[in-house]
Amino acid sequence: MSREIAFTFNSNKIAITVEDHWTLLHLIREELGYTGTKEGCGSGECGACTVIVDGMAVNSCLYLAAEIDGKELVTIEGLTSPDGSLHPIQKAFVENGGIQCGFCSPGMIMSAKALLDENSNATEDDIKDAIAGNLCRCTGYVQIIDSIKSVSGYYQKEAPQVVAWKNDEDDRGE
Amino acid sequence: MRRFTYLVPQTLDEAVSLHESYGDHAKYIAGGTDVLVKIKEGKVAPEYLISLKHILKQDRPYLNQETGELHIGAFVTHRAIETSPLVKLNYPILYDAVKNIGSVQIRNVATIGGNLVNAVPSADGAIPLIALDGKAQIYGTKGRRSTQLLRFFLGPGQCDLERGEILTNVIIPPPQDRSAGAYVKHGRRQAMELPMLGVGVQLGLEEDLATCARARICLGVAAPTPLRCRQAENYLSGKTIDELSLTEAGKIAGEESRVRDSIRGVAWYRREMVAVLVKRMGMKALQRAKLKEQP
Numbered sequence: 001m002s003r004e005i006a007f008t009f010n011s012n013k014i015a016i017t018v019e020d021h022w023t024l025l026h027l028i029r030e031e032l033g034y035t036g037t038k039e040g041c042g043s044g045e046c047g048a049c050t051v052i053v054d055g056m057a058v059n060s061c062l063y064l065a066a067e068i069d070g071k072e073l074v075t076i077e078g079l080t081s082p083d084g085s086l087h088p089i090q091k092a093f094v095e096n097g098g099i100q101c102g103f104c105s106p107g108m109i110m111s112a113k114a115l116l117d118e119n120s121n122a123t124e125d126d127i128k129d130a131i132a133g134n135l136c137r138c139t140g141y142v143q144i145i146d147s148i149k150s151v152s153g154y155y156q157k158e159a160p161q162v163v164a165w166k167n168d169e170d171d172r173g174e
Numbered sequence: 175m176r177r178f179t180y181l182v183p184q185t186l187d188e189a190v191s192l193h194e195s196y197g198d199h200a201k202y203i204a205g206g207t208d209v210l211v212k213i214k215e216g217k218v219a220p221e222y223l224i225s226l227k228h229i230l231k232q233d234r235p236y237l238n239q240e241t242g243e244l245h246i247g248a249f250v251t252h253r254a255i256e257t258s259p260l261v262k263l264n265y266p267i268l269y270d271a272v273k274n275i276g277s278v279q280i281r282n283v284a285t286i287g288g289n290l291v292n293a294v295p296s297a298d299g300a301i302p303l304i305a306l307d308g309k310a311q312i313y314g315t316k317g318r319r320s321t322q323l324l325r326f327f328l329g330p331g332q333c334d335l336e337r338g339e340i341l342t343n344v345i346i347p348p349p350q351d352r353s354a355g356a357y358v359k360h361g362r363r364q365a366m367e368l369p370m371l372g373v374g375v376q377l378g379l380e381e382d383l384a385t386c387a388r389a390r391i392c393l394g395v396a397a398p399t400p401l402r403c404r405q406a407e408n409y410l411s412g413k414t415i416d417e418l419s420l421t422e423a424g425k426i427a428g429e430e431s432r433v434r435d436s437i438r439g440v441a442w443y444r445r446e447m448v449a450v451l452v453k454r455m456g457m458k459a460l461q462r463a464k465l466k467e468q469p
Contacts, residue, residue: 001179020180020223023210043211044280045366056253056282062210063283066180067227111278132365133277 005069010078018065025049025060027068028075036076036106040135047134050107051075057114059133076106079113088151089113098147100138108134112148121154175214181224186313186340189224193338194315196222202340203227204249205284207276208292226287226340235261242348248287248341252299253278255286265346266462267302267355267374274364275299287341290326293333293399296368300327300400302357305376305390306346314339327399350388353378354462356455360447361438370439371395371447375455377415379463386410391423391452396431396444403427406452420456424449 006015009032018027028037028051040048042061049060052074079087089112092098099105108131115122115130122130127148136144149155181200183189193200201220203209204227212218226249235246235258244265246255252272255261262269275281275289275298289299290310300323308323314336323344326334335341355376359369372394378387389410391403406427413419433444 003180019177021175021177023175026175042214044207044276047277047279050279057279058282059207059279062207062280064180064206064210066182067225114278129273129365130278133279 003066003069005066007068007070008072010074020064020066022065023061024051024053024058024063024065024068024073027065028060028073034075034077038103038106040103040107044133045135046104046107047111047131048104048107050110050134052110052114052117055114055117057111057130074110074113076110079109087113089116089148092147092151093144096147096150097143098139104134104136104138108136108144112151116148116152120152122148122152123154124149127152175210176216176219178213178220179222181222182228183224183226184228186229186342189226189229189340190313190315190338192222192224196224197337200224204288205251207280207284208288230342234258244346244348246286246344246346248290248343249285250287252276252281252284252286252289256281264349265302265306265355267305267357267376267459270357271298271302271359271372271374274359277366286344290323290344291333291335291341293327293329293331294368295330295398295400296372296395297400298357298359298369298372298394301372301374301392301394302355302376303344303346304400304402305355305357305374305392307390309345310334310341311343311345312339313342318342320345324400324402330398350378352381352383352387352463352467354459354466355390356458356462358451358455360451368438369395371433371444371451373448373451373455375452375459377410377456377459377463379415379460383464383467384414384416386413386415386419389423391427393427393431393448395438396433396448398432401431403430403452405430410456415456415460417453417457420453421449423456424452427452 001020002017028034038048040046044059044062050057051060054071111131111134200222203223234254252275255272286299289297304324310323310326311320357374360371361367361369374392376390380387389407391406393401406423410423428445428448431448433441435441
């Protein structure tokens with residue numbers, strides 16, 4: 001059976017006809033054509049298909065398209081500004097080597113975003129908990145955790161202030 | 175995925191009558207994190223999925239002010255239980271269990287009722303709810319009924335639900351004075367893994383904050399259904415809770431368990447770990463109960 005649904009997709013309101021047996025992942029990739037969201041295992045183990053529904057990270061491979069009716073959906077494409085500039089979390093992944101092959105990155109970044117939207121001062125334990133459902137086979141997770149830490153307020157506050165020497169101009173009192 | 179028709183009833187009566195009309199061709203679905211995987215794998219092939227997600231607008235555990243009981247709707251997500259301040263404060267044993275189920279993505283969607291009706295021996299949700307003397311409320315064509323959660327589990331994958339019946343609520347009695355509990359899922363990793371063993375200990379203390387007034391020791395994956403170690407519980411009752419008494423209670427619980435060899439672990443190891451973890455969880459419960467009583 002098919003049904004009419006309406007929802008917010010990356011800040012745009014859309015109405016579309018979906019089949020009952022479609023997953024949200026199918027709707028996003030095959031019908032809407034947004035291929036940033038990946039299909040890994042298809043059974044909720046790997047997190048490559050993670051998207052944000054009403055502020056919560058969910059596996060879009062185990063979420064029925066019919067259930068998105070009336071809700072707000074954000075995918076990786078929704079993070080970039082209209083002018084193409086990257087979201088701070090995306091930048092952090094690029095700068096900290098949080099990306100190697102890139103397959104897990106959209107899901108990983110959406111999990112990080114859901115976490116930081118809810119708790120902008122996430123600790124390392126919070127981060128590990130938030131990405132426990134996202135598998136990465138390249139990085140060994142260290143760089144990914146570093147990437148997310150670099151945009152968490154907790155570490156910005158905690159980081160000791162480093163004062164650099166300024167050439168020779170201020171060596172009085174040394 | 176195989177085609178099906180998705181039905182979205184608004185009331186329990188509507189859901190039950192839809193199930194009656196479609197019989198074996200229909201299956202209830204709540205969060206869907208298990209049902210959809212089973213459909214994808216071809217293990218089940220329902221023509222109709224009856225969603226329970228839109229029934230009872232009850233999305234968080236709530237306290238019945240008159241009775242002091244905690245009501246957890248079956249369609250409450252694990253995440254809602256995990257983030258409930260009420261649960262964390264009064265029922266830490268339940269918090270311990272739900273915070274390590276699946277992943278954030280799964281917990282945001284999967285429901286506690288779904289976890290229970292699957293009745294797999296490794297379901298983490300069941301153990302603390304049984305240790306808290308939870309009752310299951312069930313609704314079907316013959317009306318409403320209630321059963322002790324411990325008796326709800328009949329075998330692996332089998333629970334006490336007649337055809338078309340729906341688990342609607344789990345009700346937890348008010349917390350006893352000076353009581354606390356702790357649960358541990360034992361396995362090779364915490365997240366995204368079923369436990370090799372689940373151990374929950376709930377203790378109620380006398381006024382001296384040392385003597386055991388009441389103990390509940392519950393094990394998961396230690397038998398085909400969740401297991402209450404009554405001999406170990408009886409042993410602890412009236413004794414001073416310390417490493418010595420908990421070590422003995424752990425040994426008794428290990429003897430009571432009906433662990434077996436499986437892909438996740440072997441029986442002798444599981445039995446030894448029952449003893450170790452009963453002691454650890456007992457000590458944790460004791461500390462928590464004392465902490466709660468501090469002014």
